[in-house]
Amino acid sequence: MKGFLEDANYSIGLLDEGATLADVIDNCIYEHTHTGKKAFYVGDLGKLVRNNVQWQNVMAPIKPFYPVKCNSTPGVLEILGTLGVGFACSSKAEMALVQDLGISPENIIYTNPCKQASQIKYAAKAGINIMTCDNDIELKKISRNHPNAKLLLHIATEDITAGEEMNMKFGTTLKNCRHLMECAKELGVQIVGVKFHVSGSCKDLQTYIHALSDARCVFDMAEEFGFKMNMLDIGGGFTGSELQLEEVNHVIRPLLDVYFPKESGINVIAEPGCYYVSSAFTLAVNVIAKKTVEYDKFLPSGGKVEQTRNDDEPVFTYYINDGVYGSFASKLSEKLNTIPEVHKKYKEDEPLFASSLWGPSCDELDQIVENCLLPELSVGDWLIFDNMGSGTLGEQSTFNDYQRPLIYYMMSFSDWDEMQDAGIASDTLMKNFFFVPSCIQLSPEERFSTAA
Numbered sequence: 001m002k003g004f005l006e007d008a009n010y011s012i013g014l015l016d017e018g019a020t021l022a023d024v025i026d027n028c029i030y031e032h033t034h035t036g037k038k039a040f041y042v043g044d045l046g047k048l049v050r051n052n053v054q055w056q057n058v059m060a061p062i063k064p065f066y067p068v069k070c071n072s073t074p075g076v077l078e079i080l081g082t083l084g085v086g087f088a089c090s091s092k093a094e095m096a097l098v099q100d101l102g103i104s105p106e107n108i109i110y111t112n113p114c115k116q117a118s119q120i121k122y123a124a125k126a127g128i129n130i131m132t133c134d135n136d137i138e139l140k141k142i143s144r145n146h147p148n149a150k151l152l153l154h155i156a157t158e159d160i161t162a163g164e165e166m167n168m169k170f171g172t173t174l175k176n177c178r179h180l181m182e183c184a185k186e187l188g189v190q191i192v193g194v195k196f197h198v199s200g201s202c203k204d205l206q207t208y209i210h211a212l213s214d215a216r217c218v219f220d221m222a223e224e225f226g227f228k229m230n231m232l233d234i235g236g237g238f239t240g241s242e243l244q245l246e247e248v249n250h251v252i253r254p255l256l257d258v259y260f261p262k263e264s265g266i267n268v269i270a271e272p273g274c275y276y277v278s279s280a281f282t283l284a285v286n287v288i289a290k291k292t293v294e295y296d297k298f299l300p301s302g303g304k305v306e307q308t309r310n311d312d313e314p315v316f317t318y319y320i321n322d323g324v325y326g327s328f329a330s331k332l333s334e335k336l337n338t339i340p341e342v343h344k345k346y347k348e349d350e351p352l353f354a355s356s357l358w359g360p361s362c363d364e365l366d367q368i369v370e371n372c373l374l375p376e377l378s379v380g381d382w383l384i385f386d387n388m389g390s391g392t393l394g395e396q397s398t399f400n401d402y403q404r405p406l407i408y409y410m411m412s413f414s415d416w417d418e419m420q421d422a423g424i425a426s427d428t429l430m431k432n433f434f435f436v437p438s439c440i441q442l443s444p445e446e447r448f449s450t451a452a
Contacts, residue, residue, distance in 0.1 A: 012075065012411055013408065017413065021282070025042055025343075029284060029382050032284075039284065041283050041284075041393070041407045041408065043280055043410065045075055045079050050415065052080075052276070058242070058246055063267065064086065064272050065086035065269050065271050066085050067087075070273035070277055070390045072393065089112075092118075095108060105127035108128045109132070114138070115141065124149070130149075132154045132233075143188070150191075152191075152231060153172065153180060154172065155172055157196050174217055174218065181227065184227075191229070196211040197236060198234075199237050206251075208251050229266065230265060231268075233269050235270065236271040238270070239274065240275045240276075274390035274391070278389045285322045285383050286321050287320055288360060289379060290377065291317045318374075319358050320368070324366050324368065326405075327393075342374060342383060344382070355369075355371070355377075
């Protein structure tokens with residue numbers, strides 16, 4: 001059936017009104033404590049449904065194209081597929097995953113800025129024509145391997161924030177767009193639109209104003225060359241906050257109405273990735289080892305965690321069963337956007353100690369949290385990380401025989417009703433669900449499957 005993988009090996013727990021995700025986490029920890037203490041995720045697929053409703057309420061008619069690299073687990077892709085979301089793919093593997101959902105090629109864009117020739121040929125064979133381009137070398141490569149390609153010129157944005165340089169890693173300048181159009185005309189390649197991307201860390205929403213103005217200039221330039229432009233991609237950078245979404249919409253809506261009005265026939269799309277999935281997944285990890293370290297070796301910078309700290313207080317280093325070669329891979333390139341929460345109950349007046357968290361590889365790069373304040377933990381205790389759905393659940397390393405965490409998919413009855421009201425629920429979909437009463441212990445072996 002369109003929208004669902006025939007061989008997907010997973011199931012979705014349907015929570016009754018008395019059950020919560022916190023209950024699910026408690027139950028899973030109870031089971032794992034007795035069966036092996038593996039790290040695991042709990043994914044609230046209903047969050048995807050709610051985020052999609054929010055998107056439609058705030059950003060319509062801008063169509064979302066979900067970047068598969070953010071989270072490529074089957075539960076996420078299938079739910080988004082049934083919601084009518086398009087997909088932005090960066091590789092052959094991602095294109096194949098989306099194709100298995102029965103998604104039309106018109107709803108897939110190939111966005112990798114540095115494409116392999118073999119993967120361009122794969123896109124051509126699959127009928128995936130829309131792709132991005134920001135330089136003449138890439139343009140020539142596309143012309144040789146995909147004669148029916150329809151290109152979005154990726155333009156750079158002047159995204160300047162504190163401590164960051166201009167966002168020029170990918171994307172071309174307005175001046176170079178004319179050169180690319182001349183090349184495309186000579187090569188017989190179609191240019192059908194423009195793409196830009198504003199980072200989610202950008203605090204200056206004026207960046208959108210400059211980007212939209214530049215995009216309009218490129219559209220005007222294209223008319224001179226006889227290109228029929230019909231698509232504008234405003235990229236990603238949506239954090240998942242309703243406030244941020246409304247702020248962005250407040251800035252871009254008037255300009256879209258002026259520069260790209262509805263009657264122009266230009267389709268405006270976006271690539272919200274972490275917007276959909278970041279807050280939908282929670283990761284539970286187990287403490288596998290513990291050390292007491294000297295305070296002056298705890299912080300390389302020599303800074304202090306707490307001004308009132310006594311020199312004789314212990315400082316703890318904890319090792320957990322997941323790390324940067326697994327679920328925390330994004331930590332290698334960016335700051336961790338979540339703080340650990342201790343699962344076990346402890347008293348409000350219980351002392352907190354300077355602590356650091358490390359992954360299981362014993363590698364010097366495998367540091368997850370440099371310093372934080374935690375009650376004293378024991379080997380076997382659990383830590384919970386929220387907002388772990390983005391950039392953590394794609395292809396992962398096999399470093400030190402790393403094992404992927406189990407994934408427990410959940411959805412509430414109210415979110416299931418929302419899907420039914422939208423007309424996308426079916427008997428086939430229902431086979432992926434099972435009922436979760438509010439007061440039973442859940443067995444991973446019997447009631448859940450992994451997404452691996």
